[in-house]
Amino acid sequence: MDECKLLLENLPVKIFYKDEKSIYLFCNESFARYLHIKTGEIAGKTDYDFFPKDIAEEYREYDKEVIRSGQRKDKEWRYWKDGQELIFYTIKLPVKDENGDIIGILGMALDMTERVKLERDTVRSGYLALLGELTAGVAHEINNPITGIINCAQILLNKSSEGSREKNLASRIIKEGDRIANIVSKLISFAQGSDGKEKTLASIHEIVSAILTLAETQLRKDCIKIKLNIPDNLPKILVNFQEIQEVFMNLISNARYALNQKYSKSHRNKILEILAEEITMHEHKFVKTTFYNHGTGIPAYITENGIRAKYLSYGIVNDHGGKLTINSIEGKYTKISIILPAIREVFLLKQNK
Template sequence: MKDKRNDPYKKSESTIIKQTGKLKKQAQQTRCRKNRETTKKMPASDIEKLIHELQTHQIELEMQNNELLKVQQEIEESRIKYVDLYDFAPIGYVTLDPRGIIVEANLTLCNLLGIERKHLMNKPFPLFIANEFKILLLNHVQKVLSANTKQRCELMLLKKNGTPFSVSIESIAMHDSKRGFLCQSAISDITDRKQIEEELRQIMSSISDYLWSAEINEKSQFTYHYYSPVVEKITGRPPEFYMKGPEHWLNTIHSDDRDRLSNVFKKITTGQLDHTEEEYRITLPDGEIRWVRDSVLAKKTGNKTIRLHGVASDITERKQVEAALQKSEASLVRAQQIAHLGNYEWDIVKDSVYWSHENYHIFGVCPKESIVTYNTFLERIHPDDKEFVRKSIHEALYEKKPYSINYRIVLPDGTERTIHSEGEVIFDDSGRPIKMDGINQDITEKVLLEKESERSKHLASLGELAASIAHEINNPITGLINCTQILINKSPEGSKEKDLAKRIMKEGDRIAKIVHNLLSFARPTCKENKEIVHVNEILSDTLVLIGTQLRKDGIKVRLDIPQRLPEIVANKHLIQQVFLNAIHNARYALNQKYSSTHENKILEILGEEIMLDNWPYVKITFYDHGTGIPVKIRNKVIESFFTTKPRGEGTGLGLSISYSIVKDHGGKLMVDSIEGKFTKLSIILPAKSRL
């Protein structure tokens, strides 16, 4: 209900009518008094005329009075409506003087406070404000009156029972004819809004990402509108830091990422990008580095402004996991490389195969150039082993037998490798094979070591036998040669006896040489002390010894030995023996293929420094385009007493002895050959720094 008793504007209609009637009566009395004084001196005709005029004026006054009453009634009705609107407005209204005293207040404000209007009027408004906001209210009033512009603030009011609630106050200055300038304020209850804001703040604080928004106006001026509180948790800096401008954000970015992000920022601000997702590092105030993923959406509006909305996430943990995973993968790749072991996954239904990087390397396939299938795998299998592999896989797929086999593969350059393969087949509910996972390991070196071990045992046995035979033969042959020399000395020149003696001497020397080779084979460590030598020097001396024979056979020698090859520690004479044997074998192969001179009758001798197991080695390769070595006997060429030469032209000890000498020097002897095309004999010796 309206509180009419305390309405400062309320004046009843009857009061106005009484005042109007009183004025009318006073006017009539004055008029009558003046008429009596005047009519005493006037003639009757003039009096009659005057009476008529007065009656006319009376009618006009009555009409004006009625109009005035009508206007006053309309004004009163408007005033009543204003009072209703003022009192029952949805927001509270209060008028304060410069000291903060309440001059006027509507019923809405009274209801907000729970206090009757009579207890508010002429009271200091700060009495109804929470203590911490009293000064704020007084400053607000002074600012309104001094600035003469609308001002806004938020504070806490107190209900009659002391319960605080949040309000928003908007005020303007107004002038009152009696009181001067006053502060007229509109008060809105924002308790619900504040509660929603607090709930939203808690929600925003609880999520792991922070949100931000900004705007670029038509003058390319950049303004941040919002940063959620989580930004401080992620970046170590509060929202206020970033609200200062984009340069503050750029300064937090890691120096290695700053230029890239600066370019992206320019593209967004110029409208070249409407969305992007960037990952970059930031530096926290304490120097810690964190990774952030920032997703940005840019939207142009009709007034040529660009509104930006972003969501940023802390992806440091993900990056650390990725780095650990990459390190793990790199370690796995390295481990597979060291072990020469690759893994595969075969989707049998789709016939698609996944190979690890090392698996590609093992099979000599380029990952970027080939799509691996089951047939790709079969194409690499050695012809003699292909059917065995097919059968083994078939038994694993359809008979559920274990799959663990060894087989040979042939690489594109003709090199053979031995592979150990294992696999596990996965079946569906019906028992149909759908997938096969497994590993392939290059065990070529292992197989060679096993063969070498067997060969070493065999050589040891043969060495003991050879030493025994050599000793048994050496003494008699020495006596035979000595006796033959006596016969040669005593026989006349040109005699048949002397000729026979020389023949005996020649064959005796050949037997002595064989015995010497047998002893070298039996005791390769019985040699002169090793010394620091240069391979070039040994090779030059070797070519001097055999150069005449090579030229006589029409064999051209091409040397490619760098002068800066590292020195080696070796027995010069034994290594020369190895080189001589290699050249003799190449010479024999070239002469077998080319009986006379030919443009391809060439022996290439190549030298290079290589690294094996992170150690330096010197590699000398003797490369001829002769008859080559058949595949079937390629692995036998370094076996003792094995030779491809006709009877009487070789003992089969040359490469065996060379192999033993090189091994004794801590090196390797390797043979690579294709029948009818070429043979490469590589002698690998440790460099001086290795020993």
């Protein structure tokens, strides 16, 4: 008996036993930890004691199906807890006495959250890699003829007399050609990313400008106004440029979606504000960049941890020694700040770890 108990306690599966009325009688240590209780505290409890009413009712209906059918039932469950989507694969078996009557339910639950997340990330990484290759290829194809157009326009400019219509047209062609070439260059850089995790000195103004070069046309098309307040004298930060670009692009995309959901057409409040400032935390200097919009806001049932996991590249910010803060009211606004250590503080923070 002790050997069986030892086995149950060490299995990487959540195990529980209920009677025919869905009242818990026993669970192993893994399931108890998940419920934040001790194993001896589960006896006499029901799902209503541990889960929201709607989820508890689903679980009990699932129990009834097992009792009615007398058959094993397998099911994948997805729900939110503490702001994180959890995924469990469950198996429930009817327990019968010596007469064949069902007297309870034996349940097992395997946490699939990390596995599913890893699979998603793998698929996403492969998709992004392919998309990056395609984007870079298209960008290079655009870049070659643009270079030819600029060179031809330069020849026309050199041969045209001062003040002539031809010279004016040539100047405009060169100006617009250079703008396209700049966009293509930024697109190639964003698509290809970096080969490793190396970090370089960069300014917030530089990162935001690179992203807006790619996103500004779409924002303008959606009638979204951009308000920038990024002082020129902010200290630089040590970052993986492409990774922080990804974070900022994600925030801008989320803001665009929220604003379009709330305002289908042009509106005076259809504005995305991007603000940057130097701040001090725990006697260290940081650069704080805030993305502020009056869109739909973030649903109230999703906590800050859930927002980080679901919407943002929080791991990237964390890897840079930074912090992410969220302030949002559903239906009113969302204000998300990325706080990264200033360059003169990076080495001090590393020494203090």
